[in-house]
Amino acid sequence: MSTPPAPPGPAGPASTPPEVPRGAFITLEGIDGAGKSSHLPAIQAWLQERGATVVATREPGGTPLAETLRELVLHQPMDALTEALLVFAARRDHVQQVIVPALAQGAWVLCDRFTDASFAYQGGGRGFDLPLLQTLETWVQQGPPVLQPDLTLWFDAPAALAAARRAAVRAPDRFEAQDAVFFERVRAGYAARAAAAPQRFVRLEAACSRDEVWAQVAAALQARFGAAGLPATGARLGPAR
Numbered sequence: 001m002s003t004p005p006a007p008p009g010p011a012g013p014a015s016t017p018p019e020v021p022r023g024a025f026i027t028l029e030g031i032d033g034a035g036k037s038s039h040l041p042a043i044q045a046w047l048q049e050r051g052a053t054v055v056a057t058r059e060p061g062g063t064p065l066a067e068t069l070r071e072l073v074l075h076q077p078m079d080a081l082t083e084a085l086l087v088f089a090a091r092r093d094h095v096q097q098v099i100v101p102a103l104a105q106g107a108w109v110l111c112d113r114f115t116d117a118s119f120a121y122q123g124g125g126r127g128f129d130l131p132l133l134q135t136l137e138t139w140v141q142q143g144p145p146v147l148q149p150d151l152t153l154w155f156d157a158p159a160a161l162a163a164a165r166r167a168a169v170r171a172p173d174r175f176e177a178q179d180a181v182f183f184e185r186v187r188a189g190y191a192a193r194a195a196a197a198p199q200r201f202v203r204l205e206a207a208c209s210r211d212e213v214w215a216q217v218a219a220a221l222q223a224r225f226g227a228a229g230l231p232a233t234g235a236r237l238g239p240a241r
């Protein structure tokens with residue numbers, strides 16, 4: 001016997017707006033030099049080849065105001081509280097101007113760093129108060145529910161290897177100039193975030209060749225999105241809140 005349809009709610013079905021299938025919010029994380037940014041274009045292409053509209057962006061940054069704040073955070077001396085307030089101020093503008101509108105339109109958002117970086121760098125690296133970061137997170141990503149990525153790809157590499165990679169390519173900014181002890185604390189900060197949200201974090205072993213890292217990335221994307229299909233099928237994504 002088939003189950004009878006559920007009765008309509010108080011307002012009735014006619015008044016319920018059609019639900020726009022939303023794209024996923026994917027973030028890339030890892031210590032400086034782990035190699036995450038170099039995989040962003042290929043991840044974008046992987047999604048686009050499957051029909052997704054992708055907004056690729058970064059933090060701090062992603063809007064004119066947030067990019068201005070990025071310059072300050074990366075290059076001006078400041079204390080840890082100022083730094084934390086500025087990255088969250090930049091995030092507020094980015095969430096409001098870019099991320100939420102893109103997701104509402106069904107686009108996929110691919111973001112190079114997000115709030116896990118604040119917990120890892122300001123929390124783990126600088127030793128900043130975690131409950132205060134949680135308060136800022138709630139204010140800035142206000143919901144309910146508080147906006148969180150659906151999937152976080154964490155490129156994990158030892159601090160010494162990441163430092164050697166960085167040294168080969170660029171002059172350091174305020175964060176990149178920190179020593180290996182700082183970056184091991186940041187790495188531990190990411191490990192704590194991953195342990196707290198295992199359903200959305202995928203740890204990638206980034207201490208290997210670029211091709212080997214990409215194979216892990218592609219496997220993670222396939223495992224998470226390959227079977228369900230991308231938004232053309234209206235797929236809603238798993239319980240990664």
Ligand code: TYD
Pocket residue numbers: 032037059060087112113114115117118119121122175176
């Ligand atoms: P990064 O992605 O490393 O930029 P690039 O590879 O172009 O140099 O990000 C810039 C720095 O910002 C990085 O060192 C980490 C830092 N950061 C924070 O400290 N807190 C945050 O919340 C974010 C988003 C970034």
